[in-house]
Amino acid sequence: MDLTPRPIAAPESRAQRQRRRWIPVAIVALALAAGGIVVTQFLTSAIDYYCNVDEVGLREGCVGQRRIRVQGNVLENSLQQVDGVTLFALSFNDKTLQVRYQGDPGGVFQECIPVVAHGRIINGIFDSDRIEVKHTNQYVEKNKSRFDEATNETAACSQSPE
Amino acid sequence: MTTFQTAFEAKSKTTGTAASKKLGAATIVAVIFLVLSGLIFSAEDVVQGSTVRIMYVHVPSIWVAYLAFALTAIFSGVYLSNRSRSLIWDRLAGASAEIGVLFVAVSLVTGSLWGRLTWGTFWVWDARLTSTAFLFITYIGYLAVRRLGGTFRQRARRSSVMALLSVLEIPLVHFSVNLWRTLHQKASVADPNAKVSLDGLMLFTLFWGLISFTMLFAWLLVHRQRLMALEDAVQDRGLDRAIQQRRTEAGL
Numbered sequence: 001m002d003l004t005p006r007p008i009a010a011p012e013s014r015a016q017r018q019r020r021r022w023i024p025v026a027i028v029a030l031a032l033a034a035g036g037i038v039v040t041q042f043l044t045s046a047i048d049y050y051c052n053v054d055e056v057g058l059r060e061g062c063v064g065q066r067r068i069r070v071q072g073n074v075l076e077n078s079l080q081q082v083d084g085v086t087l088f089a090l091s092f093n094d095k096t097l098q099v100r101y102q103g104d105p106g107g108v109f110q111e112c113i114p115v116v117a118h119g120r121i122i123n124g125i126f127d128s129d130r131i132e133v134k135h136t137n138q139y140v141e142k143n144k145s146r147f148d149e150a151t152n153e154t155a156a157c158s159q160s161p162e
Numbered sequence: 163m164t165t166f167q168t169a170f171e172a173k174s175k176t177t178g179t180a181a182s183k184k185l186g187a188a189t190i191v192a193v194i195f196l197v198l199s200g201l202i203f204s205a206e207d208v209v210q211g212s213t214v215r216i217m218y219v220h221v222p223s224i225w226v227a228y229l230a231f232a233l234t235a236i237f238s239g240v241y242l243s244n245r246s247r248s249l250i251w252d253r254l255a256g257a258s259a260e261i262g263v264l265f266v267a268v269s270l271v272t273g274s275l276w277g278r279l280t281w282g283t284f285w286v287w288d289a290r291l292t293s294t295a296f297l298f299i300t301y302i303g304y305l306a307v308r309r310l311g312g313t314f315r316q317r318a319r320r321s322s323v324m325a326l327l328s329v330l331e332i333p334l335v336h337f338s339v340n341l342w343r344t345l346h347q348k349a350s351v352a353d354p355n356a357k358v359s360l361d362g363l364m365l366f367t368l369f370w371g372l373i374s375f376t377m378l379f380a381w382l383l384v385h386r387q388r389l390m391a392l393e394d395a396v397q398d399r400g401l402d403r404a405i406q407q408r409r410t411e412a413g414l
Binding site for chain 2: 024025028029032033036044047048049050071105106107108109113116130131132133134135136137138139140141142
């Protein structure tokens with residue numbers, strides 16, 4: 001039997017103890033960062049809330065008969081109400097999609113405003129059962145002179161790709 | 163007289179100081195001016211109408227929540243790295259997180275009301291709203307961890323680690339509108355590349371809201387931290403009394 005005294009481990013220095021304390025925190029932080037990279041780099045198309053009009057039928061997740069959300073501008077002079085049905089055209093990047101919605105979308109829905117329509121394409125028309133108005137980050141005071149200016153601006157119905 | 167009252171009166175009649183009273187008075191004045199500016203002086207938005215006024219509470223609320231959670235992480239870091247391990251840093255972290263949770267809740271409720279009037283729905287599962295809800299739940303979890311029991315130092319150590327990890331969610335929440343397509347609009351002011359697109363008094367009122375809510379946060383933080391110190395003192399006294407009782411029962 002070996003009865004020689006065991007070597008006594010040198011006591012840890014304060015710096016070593018502190019380093020050891022931070023190792024689990026660093027590992028969890030790294031795991032979180034890796035998770036963040038996976039989410040931002042590889043799941044973008046799944047996390048995106050909508051497809052743009054010009055991506056319908058082309059982009060992964062925006063094809064086929066499946067239920068999708070489509071974003072675009074309500075085209076000027078396209079809005080009609082027929083027998084309780086709202087008909088309008090959604091436009092984005094020079095592509096247009098006809099939309100049919102049962103009822104009145106309500107809220108601030110109007111022409112020349114970006115909206116997200118939920119539904120599916122049936123016979124080339126987007127049959128929507130839910131409309132959400134997508135407000136921009138432009139805030140314009142409502143007064144006479146500015147109102148005219150804003151009306152002229154929205155008349156252009158322009159929307160930059162996002 | 164309860165133990166809490168004894169501890170409270172032993173230390174002070176109030177959690178305030180002359181400076182915190184001045185801060186409180188200034189905060190009241192600032193909030194009154196915010197109400198006047200938000201509801202009367204500033205104009206309606208051309209599309210949203212009066213709904214835009216919700217922004218003057220919604221944006222400052224989430225700003226204060228970000229600030230509170232960032233401070234929670236900073237105080238926690240100071241606690242862990244400081245040799246003295248003073249519990250004041252832990253209490254400041256806890257107080258800051260509590261206020262942050264309150265303001266995220268305000269932001270979620272006001273955002274939901276704004277969403278109903280503008281989008282047409284109270285809630286959607288887009289990246290901004292979902293990540294904000296996740297942030298809210300994370301910090302409720304943080305507050306729950308603080309109440310798990312154990313000694314003050316155990317509480318401080320585990321909650322500090324959680325605070326340092328939880329704060330990493332804030333950039334994800336803030337930049338979610340740029341990383342993904344969301345129904346929520348992009349940043350109007352906080353984006354360095356975006357041109358400021360708020361007319362006249364709207365921008366001023368929004369900034370005034372940020373200032374007033376920050377003052378309110380500072381006032382709440384001072385008082386809540388002091389109240390936490392008193393709660394800890396009460397807990398200590400309760401423990402001392404229980405130990406004394408057991409010693410008496412054992413005839414020691």
